[in-house]
Amino acid sequence: MGRQRPGAPTLEEVAALAGVGRGTVSRVINDAAGVKDSTRRAVQRAIEELGYVPNLAARSLAGRRADAVALVMTEPDWRQFGEPFFSEIVQSVGDALTDTKVQLLLTLVRTDAERQRLVEYARGGRVDGVMLMSVHAGDALPDMLAEVGLPTVLLGRRSGDESVTYVDADNVGGARSAVAHLLNRGRRAVATITGPLDMYVAQCRLRGYREAMERAGVEARRSWVAEGDFSQDSGHRAMAELLERSPEIDAVFAASDTMAAAALHTLRAAGRRVPEDVAVIGFDDFPLARRTDPQLTTVRQPLEEIGRTMVRLLLEEMEDSAVAWRHVILRTELVLRDSA
The missing domain is CATH 3.40.50.2300 (Response regulator)
Known part of the structure; x- marks a missing residue:
């Protein structure tokens, strides 16, 4: 379940400022029918005044989805995005999503400010899940996404003690x-x-x-x-x-x-x-x-299988938030050619 970060305005505070109930705020956030225009405007003014960002839990309560997932490259050097590894993974993930209704969004996160922007974007319910690749040791982004309850799958892992769902090669x-x-x-x-x-x-x-x-x-x-x-x-x-x-x-x-x-x-x-x-x-x-x-x-390393497995695990977590994190390691194969 998602939760607001400490000090962030709450749904209850928006409701109190707008003079309505918590349920009314949720209906306005999710653009549901049956809310008077005057009430809708009051809630929207309260949201703007408080700087409230709707969290994932509020969105899921209304059964609403963005039908979009993000593939995020956490790499400080833009040039690395041109390496073949990344294009192969983008293609395999895109192919795995072809027969679904889910839109794939690509983004690059390099700094703490960009990490925070991605988390705020996710908290607003604009994506239903995130796949991260090129994660370095000590990167807090997987934990930040877990804090807001967003289904997250890593390509690789930060350490041998990784607690977030990941897919890796041997x-x-x-x-x-x-x-x-x-x-x-x-x-x-x-x-x-x-x-x-x-x-x-x-x-x-x-x-x-x-x-x-x-x-x-x-x-x-x-x-x-x-x-x-x-x-x-x-x-x-x-x-x-x-x-x-x-x-x-x-x-x-x-x-x-x-x-x-x-x-x-x-x-x-x-x-x-x-x-x-x-x-x-x-x-x-x-x-x-x-x-x-x-x-x-x-x-x-089986990049196509890695991409398919990442998508499968992410979609399963999006369907059932109670699914425990999974760790999947796929076999590699030595391919003999002329250089050795």
Whole structure:
């Protein structure tokens, strides 16, 4: 059930100022019939004077819906929205909603002010649920949405103790299988380009790398780890850094296809052959992986299934607010091509 934040005007205060009952205020808010024009104007004046924002509970009591959900990217860098991951997720979520009456709204939230605006927008009943992607550790937005009773589903999670419903890929297992493949092919100086380590997805892929190295009895040297941010520029930068620090490396596991493709270019510019001198594996299996030279061995995460599952869980929570949060982790698959 939604509730007003501390200090916010209440439905009862609007009713008292307008000189009407609580039920009348609810009918005005939900544009119901049977309210005199003079009464409607009095309630609207009271709402404006108090700055009242109708909460989700008041809207649900009248059985009204916005028939809209928001897909929110919580990423401070606008450029990240151009990465293939986001377009793939938008397409899969949109496809999953095709046969419903629900409108999909896309929005980008970068600052605390934008977080608060989104919450106020949601409290006004303009959307029935929210899907969040690219959530960094410590982001309060999922909790803010839970506070107002809005059904919310995360793509990924903020930590291993996530309390909000989420859908995720098996990032640890996927990374572990990629690095194990490199080690099984005789590579021993295996480096990694991580994602931004304030994101749990990047932490998990790094953990999978380390677990595979440990299981094979190979020391994962600190100089073999370079941090990226899933972008092309960071892939170039991290690969150059690895070559400068550790010219002996004979394999690289990159935590995204975008960074892996950039690493291929940097290796070629440095005179390293792929896979003869340095084998490369990415993560995602975007169409990009089939356009690189050589084609990219990668870990496929089921983005279409992720999008469908997010939509299914969100619609179920919208139908029944008593549904407990769910955590869904989907399998990944190592796809072998020419780069490793």
